[in-house]
Amino acid sequence: MIRKRRFTRAFLISIFSIVFIVTIQTKFNIYKDVNHELSVVFTTAAIKGKGFPTTTRGLDLRPKPKRLVHEVSCEQIIEGNKQHISFASNVSESLDYKYLTDKDIRKLAQDCEKFLEIFDYNRFTVSQEELDFPLAFSIIAHKDAVQIEMLLRAIYRPHNVYCIHVDRSSDSFVLDAMKAISKCFSNVLIASKLEDIIYEGYSRLQADLNCMADLLNKTDVDWKYLINLPAQEYPLKTNAEIVKIFKIFNGTSSIESIYHEGTHYRVNETYRVNPKTLKMEGTGRQKDPPPYNTTVGKGSAYGAFSRRFVHFALNDERAQGVLQWTKDTFSPDETFWATLVMNKHLGAPGIKYTASGIPDQSLWITTSITWKFIKPQPVCHGKYVRDVCVFGLGDLQRLVSVKELFANKFYHDYQPFALKCMEEWLFNKSSTNLPSELYYYRRIMES
Known part of the structure; x- marks a missing residue:
């Protein structure tokens, strides 16, 4: 019992x-x-x-973190786990990657519904704050449609607006791919005028100006800021974070500008394109002084420009005078913006100056770049190309904590897990409502 x-x-x-x-x-x-x-x-x-x-x-009910990369742990890579970084490096070398070609991207984009589904363009969330503060982006590209698309997807939101300039001398399949993609979106356009870009020549600056003019005059979007990007950059902040930061900036632009005697060779003589080498070379002919009693500045080709500043650069008589003067100089894309900012008497709107009258360096937060020749600098765990670090796996731990909005640069086919893990990290950060770390940006605006 x-x-x-x-x-x-x-x-x-x-x-x-x-x-x-x-x-x-x-x-x-x-x-x-x-x-x-x-x-x-x-x-x-x-x-x-x-x-x-x-x-x-x-x-x-917020979306949960996802693993977009399954071969390795991006979390451990970004945390700086040296053993796993070494493991990931070995895995990437052993894998036989088959990257999508420019033709592949073009073919996929012929069917927009299929393209949007494959690349998951509906995987973002948008807050009302973002909807009320649209942004404009200009992308300068010359190769690798797969990486251009990867950048576009990272920054894409349906209420923003985008202009893509493809180098006229690029493989025709790159332009065809971008045209096909643009037809799938009402807010993505190809620059109305394409330049044959010569490195360090005026055509590089003109490409940006073409997109800026299109974004200002050919769209109905009342965007607040414009960011110009090369296709090899990748965002370090979500769209929501960028909006919050720009709202703190309140119309102030982030444009690098310094006075550097070591760069005077760029403007002391005139330059032209050598038709045989397609490189810039000095003519030996002395360059006339710049107009309006201006001091020539040196800075980055990339920045975050307020709408008022873009309108000023494209339409102000003095700004256009400076632009014309730069046409036969060396690398005017690193001179034009910097000179407008350097000279307070030109009246460029939305520039913060120090008490001594020079541009406030603390506001240069657009791009994180590691130059080979500037010391001290963080170690480059990737490789240097034209003295710029192409980031690798070991660089991610530092990049995710810097204050800049974008990182330059990545190659999609060099240590490919680096860019793939950045994509996973950004996607998961975009899917949360964690408080943004805004103290730094408020402090530099109030200082």
């Missing part, structure tokens, strides 16, 4: 346990399905301008 009671009790306990486990599992599966469904609905609602709810009935 005792043995029978024990058996009955054990049997009942087992049945109860099975029922309990099945019930919990069923509820969990239902929650997962509901969470996925709501995520899709909320994303669609955000595109239509309704914002993105984060909780319903007390449940956290």
